[in-house]
Amino acid sequence: MTTVATSVKVKKPKKNWTYFFIALPLMALVFAFSYVPLMGWYLSFVEYTVGQPILSSPWVGLKFFKMLFQSRDFSRIMTNTSMFSLYYIGMLVLPPLFAILLNELKGRRFGKFCQTAATLPNFVSWVLVYSVFYAVFTTDGVVNEILKLFGTKQKWLSSKKDVYWFQSFVWAWKNVGWKAIIYIAAIAGIDQELYEAAAVDGASRFKQAWHITVPGLLPTFLVMFLLAIGSFVRNGLEQYMVFDNTIIHKQIETLELYTYNKGLKLLDYSYATAVGMFQSVVSIVLLFLANGLSKVVRGETII
Template identity: 45%
Template sequence: MKAGISRKMEWSLLLMAAPFILLVIAFNYVPLFGWVYAFYDYKPGIPLADTPFVGLKFFKLALEDGSELGNIIRNTLGISALSLLISPLPLILAILLSEVRSKLFKNIVQTITTLPHFISWVIVFSIMFSLFSNDGLVNQQLLNWGWIDQPSNPLSDSSIAWYVQTAISAWKTVGFSAIIYLAAIAGIDQEQYEAAKVDGAGRFRQILHITIPGSVQTYLVLLLLSVSNMLSNGFEQFFVFFNPMVSEKLEVLDYYVYRVGIQSADYAYSTALGIFKTIISIALLFTVNFISKRTRGNSIF
């Protein structure tokens, strides 16, 4: 009887997961059939059967396109490196929230920090433009107070474009990312804290010797996944913040694939770039997984 109930429960859970499995297959695996366009000199409006087969032509073209693609790769890796540098921020926020005794204050802070995640990038751009443009609120207030002589627009300053976008991305994502660490901290055995209190450890020492070691495993897993995903900065953020003043610094690989494939209708070349990106990301994933296994004794998978 118990075995029958257990099997019934297993089938119930499988059926509950089925719609999500189908969505993953539909949006992540079915599009892989489009990789065939990278091997044909495809032009819009011409059937693929009537398109000449060119083999690895566009892959060779991507490798030979050193000047423009080199700058794009540099932008992509530079912004990803800055994102890795600020990756401890969600963990720090989660630790601070876990130490707050007032449940009301904790809920208010968590709501405020999580809310930007649900705001679209178009709205984020509108907010930032209203605040930091030459006629924005920040410049007007600083001019009224006499702190500056002329307005400045950080959204159009190429020298700090990477840092501005990293700060905006952090504002949008840190609160939501902290939820994972809050769950990890909640899973730490509370008896460890009780034992630490008995031994005379204060709150700082409890954080240092219990909370951080208890959540660092989650942090390392997410960090390794971020390293393997360094070629993916996202598209929406750079699409809305892209302008001629910062184009040299904000044209990342995802935006470049869009520009080549959609705006220039060069589907074959853009598909080849997408395949290159996928292969390199998979290689990075297996590399960091191997390094983790050799250095830490365990791995992601």
């Protein structure tokens, strides 16, 4: 490549408005699709009826928020949301564990194959995940066909008491392999000399993993943990929507699914907006909290 002498800029470069005017339409898209909906929060303070202009709807203040907090649904929805989130936080140890064990595998080829197999579920849509679990766990699916040999069977997809752990299992199936990648990369980045030195000192492989690999993964784990706190009341909608059915509905309904059901199914727009806004505000507060915590613990922020 020809080298061009890069002259040291003496004065501050002149503003180039061409750049700005090219960026403008793209930023207009950001504004239209991300910021204008934020103004829609106004909806939760007025009594909006479908077909009526929003601005002429009567102001009702915090009525819909009061309704939410006093509603009989509230504690149920919050319990569901928190239960799922607690399960996810508990499962945060699975990706690093997966990465450490994968690293202990001897065959390189086999390791690669396992990684490919485990990350695949991340790339199928939630509808497909549902279809897969339906196929495997339905009354005459493979799991029950095997259980029948032992004289038992179970309605996995419509069992009220199993909803939390079963959905968490589904989530783990789709996500653990993918989330492990970041830890696999972190392991690859650990200084190999540390292991060599430890081996010279007679440390067993388990000891090496425990005293070198685990501490090496801790910073990443901490970030994941804090991010999980930040999204404690926001655990996604699609999964619960596809697995929803009349029998487990009361257990699987999270804040987001509740917003969807109230808003787009019952067309209770103002109330649903209030629910959504409550969720967003709590999320932002938690995110800042996690960010502040990160600053204190790690000395750097996560966002």
